[in-house]
Amino acid sequence: xxxxxxxKNLRKDYGDFCLDDISFSLPEGFIMGLIGPNGAGKTTTIxxxxxxxxxxxxxIKIFGKEHIAHEVEIKSRIGFVYDNPNYYEHLNLRQxxxxxxxxYKDWDEAIFRELVDKFQLPLKKILKKFSRGxxxxxxxxxxxxxxxxxxxxxxxxxxxxPIFRRELLDLLYELLQNEKKSILFSTHITSxxxxxxxxxxxxxxxxxxxxxxxxxxxxNYAIIKGGKxxxxxxxxxxxxxxxxxxxxxxxxxxxxDNIKKALGSDIVIDKATLEDIMYFSNMKDHxx
Amino acid sequence: MKIIISNASQDPIYEQVSKxxxxxxxxxxxxxxxxxxxxxxxxxxxQISVITTKRAYEELxxxxxxxxxxxxxxxxxxxxxxxxxxxxxKTIEEHLSDVVSDAKKLGVNFKELKEMLSILFNxxx
Numbered sequence: 440x441x442x443x444x445x446x447k448n449l450r451k452d453y454g455d456f457c458l459d460d461i462s463f464s465l466p467e468g469f470i471m472g473l474i475g476p477n478g479a480g481k482t483t484t485i486x487x488x489x490x491x492x493x494x495x496x497x498x499i500k501i502f503g504k505e506h507i508a509h510e511v512e513i514k515s516r517i518g519f520v521y522d523n524p525n526y527y528e529h530l531n532l533r534q535x536x537x538x539x540x541x542x543y544k545d546w547d548e549a550i551f552r553e554l555v556d557k558f559q560l561p562l563k564k565i566l567k568k569f570s571r572g573x574x575x576x577x578x579x580x581x582x583x584x585x586x587x588x589x590x591x592x593x594x595x596x597x598x599x600x601p602i603f604r605r606e607l608l609d610l611l612y613e614l615l616q617n618e619k620k621s622i623l624f625s626t627h628i629t630s631x632x633x634x635x636x637x638x639x640x641x642x643x644x645x646x647x648x649x650x651x652x653x654x655x656x657x658x659n660y661a662i663i664k665g666g667k668x669x670x671x672x673x674x675x676x677x678x679x680x681x682x683x684x685x686x687x688x689x690x691x692x693x694x695x696d697n698i699k700k701a702l703g704s705d706i707v708i709d710k711a712t713l714e715d716i717m718y719f720s721n722m723k724d725h726x727x
Numbered sequence: 728m729k730i731i732i733s734n735a736s737q738d739p740i741y742e743q744v745s746k747x748x749x750x751x752x753x754x755x756x757x758x759x760x761x762x763x764x765x766x767x768x769x770x771x772x773x774q775i776s777v778i779t780t781k782r783a784y785e786e787l788x789x790x791x792x793x794x795x796x797x798x799x800x801x802x803x804x805x806x807x808x809x810x811x812x813x814x815x816x817k818t819i820e821e822h823l824s825d826v827v828s829d830a831k832k833l834g835v836n837f838k839e840l841k842e843m844l845s846i847l848f849n850x851x852x
Contacts, residue, residue: 469777612771637778654779658739710737 441503443467443589443621444488449497451483456645458483461497463640463650468618470611472632472653473625474713475642476721481625482522484642485593488623489519501589515543518587522594522625524578528567532560532577543585551584558603571598579607583614590614590622596631604631611635629713639713641720648720653713660716661695664688665706674701680719691719728757728764732773740775744783752792752803753815763793763801 442464449461458480465471473481486492488499490507499506501513526535532555540546555562558576566574575598582590590611596604612635614620624632632639633653640650649656663678666687675681677698681690691711692698699708730747732740751757763784764772770780784801787793794804830840 608774612774615777616767616771618767634774635776637776652778653776654739654741654782 440466440468442500443502444623445498445500445503446484446488447498449484449487449499450495451487451492452495453483456480456483458487458645461642461647463647465621465623465638467621468615469637470615470622470624470632470635471638471640472629472636472713473623473640473642474627474629474632474717476627476717479642480645481627481642482593483645485591485623485625488591489514489517515545515585516588518582518585518590520575520578520582520590520592520595522597524574526566526574526577529565531563531565533562535566535577536581539581540585545586547584547586551580554580554583572600572603575599576603579610583610588620590620590624592623593625594627595624596626596628604628608635627717629717633713641716643717643720656713656716657710659695660691660693660711661698662709662711662715662719663690663692663698663702663706664709665702669702669705677701680722682719682722691715730769730773732775741779741782741786744769744773744775744780745786748783748787749790749792750818752806753811753818757803759803759805761803763803765800 444465446464447462449458451458456478461480461484463471473484475481483492487494488501488506490510501509502516504513506513527538530538536551540548540551558580560573560576560580566577569577575595579592579595582592596607599607608631611622611624614622624636626632636653638651639653639656641648664687667683670683670688677692677694678690679693681688683689695708698706728748728751730744732743736743738746748757748763763769766780766784767777770777773780784793784795788795788801791804791810792806793801795801826840830836835843
């Protein structure tokens with residue numbers, strides 16, 4: 440199993456925001472969710488991968504090759520959906536497609552037609568009159584129409600209704616039937632990828648909190664609920680972010696086994712969702 | 728083959744999958760040599776991740792319920808009749824031990840439990 444994407448010690452300094460020491464890798468044939476709240480550094484990371492902005496340090500390898508030295512070759516094998524697709528607004532989708540298609544040697548008109556049909560996109564209406572959902576769908580249709588080996592999507596589901604978001608997941612499952620295809624999917628709507636993701640990379644404040652198998656994350660993290668009398672310096676060490684109410688506390692732990700040993704049956708242990716993990720971790724970041 | 732994933736279950740998803748396939752092998756709904764869907768196909772159908780599905784199959788293989796034939800996929804393994812019987816008994820034993828612990832918790836004594844069991848057993852015909 441080799442990595443289609445390998446990022447090491449990536450760094451981008453904006454002065455007021457710094458993406459620092461980002462390292463993670465995506466093995467071929469799998470889908471990774473890149474999660475984090477707004478402003479965490481997801482889009483910056485993706486822009487760096489796509490060489491849309493310059494890095495200040497670190498290395499990025501795609502398909503085993505340095506991403507800038509082999510940029511053209513690499514990009515022809517990537518299907519890219521930007522969170523804010525910027526097409527010429529006075530053109531219609533057919534014209535936009537005619538501009539983009541020649542850049543890809545494996546452009547497949549039949550697939551494009553099929554997706555346009557499926558997404559019910561008008562070919563002759565100018566893009567200025569498209570809704571945000573329609574623009575996103577157009578970007579997705581284009582990204583999936585040239586037999587890309589790596590699909591990179593930055594917030595592809597923002598602005599899309601839940602029905603299409605589920606349809607998109609079906610498309611991604613379809614894609615993953617081919618074990619040579621890989622997907623990097625950034626989102627703050629974690630429920631979109633909670634089931635499909637094989638790996639999760641969680642970014643917060645420009646740093647990686649974890650990048651690992653999703654199953655491992657969901658097994659280690661849990662929401663602990665209990666009475667306030669259980670809280671002391673000792674027990675607080677187990678928690679990554681906590682919400683205290685008048686009647687008890689709710690906290691996130693990343694080591695559910697330790698908590699079980701320490702607090703035993705006095706507590707309620709609930710499964711943590713990716714959203715819980717994001718919410719509570721973010722809290723700790725600001726109130727630690 | 729029938730597999731139902733519950734989000735409310737405390738069991739991890741891979742375990743829900745492996746348990747249900749195991750149960751269908753033990754009950755004879757799935758027979759020796761029956762092909763199982765590919766990992767990626769099953770992941771898609773159940774809308775779970777590829778890695779989760781892979782883990783479920785790995786568990787089943789480790790316990791000897793399925794075989795992986797390189798390039799061909801996974802199949803229900805030949806089941807040793809004695810072993811199968813033992814596994815069936817073990818399943819029941821596990822359920823019964825839950826019942827016993829519940830009974831103790833709720834203060835139901837052995838005689839009452841036995842009566843309950845015998846009524847249920849006869850009702851089922």
